[in-house]
Amino acid sequence: MKILSAADIYKWEQATLISQNISSVELMERAAEALFQAIQQYVGERQASFVILCGFGNNGGDGLALGRMLHMAGHIVRIHLLEHTSYSAENEINQQRLHEMDISISSLSPESILEFPAKSILIDALFGYGLARPLDDRWKPLLYQINTASNPVLSIDIPSGLFADKPTPIEAPIIQAHLTYTFACAKLSLLFPKYASFTSNFQILDIGLEKNIENTLSTPYEYLQKEDVQLLIRPLQKFSHKGTFGHAYMVGGRYGSIGAAILASKAALKTGCGLITAYIPACGYTILQGAFPEAQVETDPLDTHISMFPKQITDYDAIGMGMGMGTHPDTEIALRQLFERLKLMPSIPHLLFDADAINILAKNPDWHVLIPPNSILTPHPKELERLIGLWTDDFEKIAKVRDWCRRYQQIVVIKGANTAIVLPNEMVHFNSTGNPGMATGGSGDVLSGIITSLLAQGHTPADAALLGVYLHGLAGDIAATTIHERSITATDIIAHLSSAWQHLQNPYL
Ligand SMILES: NC(=O)C1=CN([C@@H]2O[C@H](COP(=O)(O)OP(=O)(O)OC[C@H]3O[C@@H](n4cnc5c(N)ncnc54)[C@H](OP(=O)(O)O)[C@@H]3O)[C@@H](O)[C@H]2O)[C@@H](O)CC1
Ligand SMILES: [K+]
The missing domain is CATH 3.40.50.10260 (YjeF N-terminal domain)
Known part of the structure; x- marks a missing residue:
């Protein structure tokens, strides 16, 4: 609308x-x-x-x-x-x-x-x-x-x-x-x-x-509603196998925040991608495998934080990175090296940058031109402020983000009530789903997992961002029908993703 x-x-x-x-x-x-x-x-x-x-x-x-x-x-x-x-x-x-x-x-x-x-x-x-x-x-x-x-x-x-x-x-x-x-x-x-x-x-x-x-x-402004996102869903095929639905690579976690990588990985799988591999520091190996047997896990040589990205990272359909990752100088160097590698490749996976990946980008404005076009950034307001600077009011904020997206050909998802998805063509879509109960730790990690999953499944970056944001809010709204808003957790949002898909694909709801 x-x-x-x-x-x-x-x-x-x-x-x-x-x-x-x-x-x-x-x-x-x-x-x-x-x-x-x-x-x-x-x-x-x-x-x-x-x-x-x-x-x-x-x-x-x-x-x-x-x-x-x-x-x-x-x-x-x-x-x-x-x-x-x-x-x-x-x-x-x-x-x-x-x-x-x-x-x-x-x-x-x-x-x-x-x-x-x-x-x-x-x-x-x-x-x-x-x-x-x-x-x-x-x-x-x-x-x-x-x-x-x-x-x-x-x-x-x-x-x-x-x-x-x-x-x-x-x-x-x-x-x-x-x-x-x-x-x-x-x-x-x-x-x-x-x-x-x-x-x-x-x-x-x-x-x-x-x-x-x-x-x-x-x-340039749209209000994103059910009938808009229904058009973006890719139908499941009868002869599908796990490869059909794509392989997502979730990069994140550090000592003390491995949970962020777990939440993002679970959300990715629940959203429907065929396979997920989590790349985390070595200290998280047992935790992640124990919490989440469906995930494949690869670990960094270091125990506490990510210090390098493995060579095969570019073999996946989509990469989501930054959730609970920290901004250690080693991680910063690893990200810079990844950009250098991506520059040399004829085709690269779709990329999503969240949380500390955005904080690292904000610290290094000269890297903005290195971010591959059509990547998705999912900042919360503080991370956005670090990236684009202060604004005096929300109208100016949106104008600055539109300018940023056009200049760098990126997609920015400004998280919050009525999350705004700003596209490289400067269109701004405000989400209609979600509730205050979703402003809870880990909710953003879940969103990153959902969008990365949709990217891995073959949605275009714009469609993945729009559909992902809507689905995330819808899962939260369905959770709020049985759980008090104050008690909703990120895990509850993941638990209601299946109902959100059902709701979205049912024309009578
Ligand atoms: N969308 C639709 O299809 C439909 C819309 N409809 C309805 O119409 C509404 C819009 O109506 P509207 O244009 O008559 O304006 P409205 O807001 O009632 O006030 C205007 C008056 O206020 C005055 N005024 C202005 N600023 C002022 C100030 N600071 N301090 C003091 N006065 C001030 C201004 O006078 P001015 O001094 O500027 O000449 C003028 O006299 C719309 O919101 C919806 O409710 C439905 O009926 C039908 C379908
Ligand atoms: K009024």
Whole structure:
């Protein structure tokens, strides 16, 4: 699914009105109907109480129309409307409809002192994507009351005060929504860690905007969903043997963190590659063989850390390296020597660099040009910062990574909530699966194993990164259905990979 700018969403909306021959009030009614259905689901069977805070544009219009529908469904509804000199036409029509039904509207100003009945749900319909500048300090008292109330806050389209597609100063007043119902497509700001306190959760509502028109709008940003990744799966063949599914080589571990290599290797095998060989320091041999009999193990001549890469490393289909590897100077030299060897080879395996492999690359910026094109790097935010330097906001971070990927023709997977996969063509895919419980030790090692496995199985690097990130998040989400998010471990993610494959390949789930 595309992630569009506010300007493009407006174009999409206007073109839909013409192509479907409907009025903007009819489209607003459709949007309110979608909201109404979603909120009915949120409250369940019970009668609920709502306080709807409406602005003077179409976001406020949505709030007014929703208020009418909730009232008609028997809920207790209080509607507040910002005083203003002029309202959008659609807003006025919806005010009129409420008057005709004798539903009262209270006036609201930035200075209002409000009382929210206990257990009522607050609906934020103050500002949507029409926000033209950050809200000024005048709005602080009103938004403060909403943000500090104990009531749940549901935002319509976007938390009021937040720009959809450009940086919002964090000191400006912004609604802190528990859940945002956003129309037609995801918005960039809803996906960025910096704004997480305003947008902890969101749900996309389909309001029937014309698909053909969406196809004409170009954007470098995509929201990665099930239907996108299903297209990337390679079918299993009846006459397959272990060689068909590729041989992955997992390089990592040092004294004290052999577990990282075990997790990555297990995840690789569970994702479906035919064979895996782990290359670890000698101290890990017994541990890895004991923990994981399916793996073949090769060891470094040194006991504590990796000091060389064996000659045959280039015989494998894919190599994932760096998990728990450490940054010992010997390891650094070994990596440099590997790059020199790769330069001389006519064809090389697909490569994935994680954790300490990235830290070594970050320490040596002149090596960046040596990384073979289409390699995958999977940094967490701190590792990314070491690699590309600091950023002031998430928009700048994404711009810097896009530039890096184009310049070095690499794929960067920025790990975190809504992991972003940035491709050499500068496309950015934000993942839709995963949960906070996955921010746990070893989760990244599991992701490296999954992606390396998909590379070994013959997926292109871009497909392996997209499918791998989605699958990893999905396994975590399935784990969270039976294990509390706080208790999810990396091992649980591996244990649910099989269910994730089943879910992904079942069109009815
Ligand atoms: N996507 C879709 O298909 C559909 C979208 N729909 C809905 O429409 C919403 C967009 O509506 P919208 O364009 O009327 O803008 P909205 O956010 O309500 O506010 C604009 C008003 O705010 C004002 N204003 C701006 N900044 C300000 C500031 N800092 N401080 C004070 N005032 C400020 C600005 O006036 P200005 O001063 O800039 O002239 C203007 O009066 C969208 O989010 C969705 O909910 C659905 O109904 C149908 C389908
Ligand atoms: K809003």
